[in-house]
Amino acid sequence: MGMLSKKVTCNSHGQDSSYFLGWQEYEKNPYHVSLNPSGIIQMGLAENQLSFDLLESWIAENPDAAGFKRDGQSIFRELALFQDYHGLPAFKEALADFMSEIRGNRVSFDPKNLVLTAGATSANEALMFCLAEAGDAILIPTPYYPGFDRDLKWRTGAEIVPIPCTSSNGFKITASALEEAYTTAHRQNLRVKAVLVTNPSNPLGTTMSEDELNLLVTFVISKGIHLVSDEIYSGTVFSSPSFKSIVEVLSDRPDCRPSVSDVWDRVHIVYSLSKDLGVPGFRVGAIYSSNRTVVEAATKMSSFGLVSSQTQYFLSAMLSDKKFTGRYIAENRLRLRRRHESLVAGLREAGIGCLDSNAGLFCWVDMRHLLNKYTFEAEIELWKKIVYKVGLNISPGSSCHCTEPGWFRVCYANMTEETLGLSIRRIKEFVTASASAATAPTYCSGSGYERRSHRQHSKGSSGKNKFLNKWVFRLSPLHRHEADDR
Amino acid sequence: MRLIVPLQGVVQGRGGLLMGSLIPCTLFYFLQLYLKRHRSPKPPSAPLSPYPSPSPNLSELPRSASRSNLSSRGSISPARISNRASSIARPNSSLYYVGLDRSLEDPYDRLDNPEGIIQLGLSENTLCLDLIDEWMSENLNSSLSEGDGDEFGLARLATYQPFDGLMELKVAMAGFMSQIVGDRVSFDPSQMVITSGATPAVEMLCFCLADQGNAFLVPTPYYPGFDRDMIWRTGVELIPVHCRSTDNFTPSITALDQAFNQAKKRGIRVRGILICNPSNPVGNILLRETLYSLLDFAREKNIHIISDEIYAGSIHGNEEFVSMAEILGEEDTDKERVHIVYGLSKDLSVSGFRVGCIYSFNENILAASKRLARFCSVSSLTQRLLVSLLSDSRFITRYLETNRRRIREVYDMFVGGLRQLGVKWAEGSAGFYCWVDMSGLIRSYSEKGELELFDKLLNVAKINMTPGSACHCIEPGWFRCCFATLTPEDIPIVMERIRRIADR
Helix, strand or coil: CCCCHHHHHHHCCCCCHHHHHHHHHHCCCECCCCCCCCCEEEECCCCCCHHHHHHHHHHHHHHHCCCECCCCCCHHHHHHCCCCCCHHHHHHHHHHHHHHEEECCCCCCCCCHHHECCCCHHHHHHHHHHHHHCEEEEECCCCCCCCCHHHHHCCCCEEEECCCCCCHHCHHHHHHHHHHHHHHHHHHCCCCEEEEEEEECCCEEEEEEEHHHHHHHHHHHHHHEEEEEECCCHCCCCCCCCCHHHHHHHHHHHHHCCCCCCHHHHHEEEEEECCCCCCCHHCCCCEECCHHHHHHHHHHHHHCCCCCHHCCCCCCHHCCCCCHHHHHHHHHHHHHHHHHHHHHHHHHHCCCCCCCCCCEEEEEEEEEHHHHCCCHHHHHHHHHHHHHHEEEECEEEEHCCCCCCCCEEECCCCCHHHHHHHHHHHHHHHHHHHHHHHCCCHHHCCHHHHHHHHHHHHHHHHHHHHHCCCCCCCCCCCCCCCCCCC | CCHHHHHHHHHCCCCHHHHHHHHHHHHHHHHHEEEEHHHHCCCCCCCCCCCCCCCCCCCCCCEEEEEEECCCCCCCCCCCCCHHHHHHCCCCCCCHHHHHHHHHHHHEEEEEECCCCCECCCCCCCCCCCHHHHHHHHHHHHHHHHHCCCHHHHHHCCCCCCCCCCCCHHHHHHHHHHHHHCCCCCHHHHHEEEEEEEEEEEEEHHHHHCCCCEEEECCCHHHHHHHHHCCCCCCCCEEEECCHHHCCCCHHHHHHHHHHHHHHHHHEEEEEEEEECCCEEEECCCHHHHHHHHHHHHHHCCCEEEEEECCCCCCCCCCCCCHHHHHHHCCHHHHHHEEEEECCCCCCCCHHCEEEEEEEHHHHHHHHHHHHHHHHCCHHHHHHCCCCCHHCHHHHHHHHHHHHHHHHHHHHHHHHHHHHHHHHECCEEEEEEEEECCHCCCCCCHHHHHHHHHHHHCCCCCCEEEEEHHHHCCCCCEEEEEECCCCCCCCHHHHHHHHHHCCC
């Protein structure tokens, strides 16, 4: 028709086509322990499936919450018509408390400063609508979550300018990198509006050090810009150093006191229950800001992505149960740490190292020594081998805008221990085979890998259908996780 | 203008025609400039209310105003938030919202607050919530645990789901929509994108169909929320196309054509028409012929049609609702222009659950919407619940019939009361509201007169009804009165209060 808007016809939501390939291959040939044991294992999805049993037992003990009942009385009518964009007060209080609890109750959050949105994706976009427009730039340290390219830029018109970080210091943000990014933005005729950091980091899995946080605060004060701290992984910190939120740093600094600085008006937090509570399907996100105008504007914008009242009520009941939340946070952390240790140990045995990490649902894995050339093309070559030959869908660092080739994000919390064990075995086999293959020049042709994947594919498809039909209530077979699901 | 004539007269004596026209024009220009400078408000301050007589509830000034004036340590002035945010944050001055806010301060309650403001400004239906409540208590446990004791059901829902909705819900919604139109259309689930309510669906279509600065033609009177939903973040313009009471506020192709051409002259590109069918606030249903003419018009101008059909299941009159989907033939190439918005907030009264959808025949729109749906997905917990509810076709049939009947009963009582007052209303067969002609009660037949009546109704009679000006109605005196939250006892009270101010 040629009659669609520019936003839709241009490709600013663009997904790297080779990256998407991994997901497509997974969809065609998903691993299943009995029905498709040679299928591709999904290690590109940052989802926490380790603690469902805790949620389920709570639900079994608290049937009222999902049943629209409060103290045995039906509150269906109240919830059915509740579409106030200010959110269910009980839920906001419970969420604010939960956020405090995750930070060891060292800070407290005011529910009035919370804006509820349908997931962190919606929160990030709404916050961008509030802070930036076409001609503005947001500085983000690399590597970063690929989805930002779409979520922050697409409809808002803003631009992202990367703050380059390197492995020389564990990918930490430096003052010179910040200045470099700021200058780059100006050279591109962009007004810098904010710095956005993910803390704990995706894809690194590390918490930001106090030095880094202080550096950032100093930077935003001196430039007079905003700071967005995406803290959706704050509850996944499983070992030291402990998580320090940006609000803690601000509270500690004398130059940030409201009487001398308005920096509090320019610091905003994004949160979600998708990672910490493992409920991404419920679509619960939030913006936290003490800037009244931002809260007011974001609250109204949340009309475009409200959280279902049923879900708000359900979660308010769950999060108000302090015995449950305390138990959940502690147990979840323990399980994540164990999983993390398994993967790191397994990779070490295969001669592969990871960035030292203490949070998140993934490892930032160093496969530079497996590249045949130190280039991004070689990284993609290696990645294709891992997808097709090894049968693991992992995320290449180039999709996260990493400045150095050879790094990969590998998720470990969305599968059983046995599956993780299998993926480690496959990696070990691959590394061993590659080492011996290094001496055999004919082995490295692309066609060999494709033939093998076709065999896997034909074995896989009928098994997949049987597997899916078994579920009374199943995920749609047509559903595709878009490449950059977090 | 009054300024120019005497000046011309003064100058005419000496300078002749040239001076006689040049000087007054220059003076007029400077006058405008002066007035403009002294009239424009500075953000973020209280918005200028153009309606001095009603006392609008102006929210407090955003408190950050003082904060942002504090000089920061650095010599650079702090980065402002976006202009977009500043304007959105300001209190909405539309009387639609003013009335709603005011009623919240002093809500009527038969026992606790009998002198409070009776809410007739919110288009909601509480008449059949008891049916759904009953269904919930009988069916809820099984639906959430998948019916076969699988305890893992709920947690499995918690994982990432397709952003554009579970296929099961699309199937159930398509079935529900088909049932509503008596199966004259068979809606295809694969042409649907589920969104968190109809609000994001409309915004999404604006993003897909128009660029900043483009426009949509919207027949008036229209739902005041469009002024917010379609404009706030998209940068598009809404061009009202006025409809008259003489043809029961049906859109006329002549008026649409005029509006289209005027926009063209202004250099504005029109991308589509937005219709609401059944209409809000009038409550009428568009005839099949009108739909065909609209489609012809869209084809001729090469534009889209967005058809908001969220009241399709709330027909209380005898007319048959015809969906845009029904008039499109199999081979119709114009199918690509038509996009339907639907939702469960009205027909199923579950506005809190946030379930809406875009239904389109255009593959590109569907592809783009599927991607945009990540910003407005529906909670899987709620999706699962609604799959069960909508799949219970026996219950749904009973619900739809009972709903129509109960709306009809209250509607009849309401218009009966109006009839006794001698007040007229527009013929309507759908929705939860009545489009009432209160022009007999206003002193001057003008927008000012209408606003005075709105003020009297809100603050003296203590009734909130939405004035036509908030809906861009060109004829003064029309008000939208929502009746589907009233009980039979409330109606005489409403009429009595109207009578009270009518007699003054």
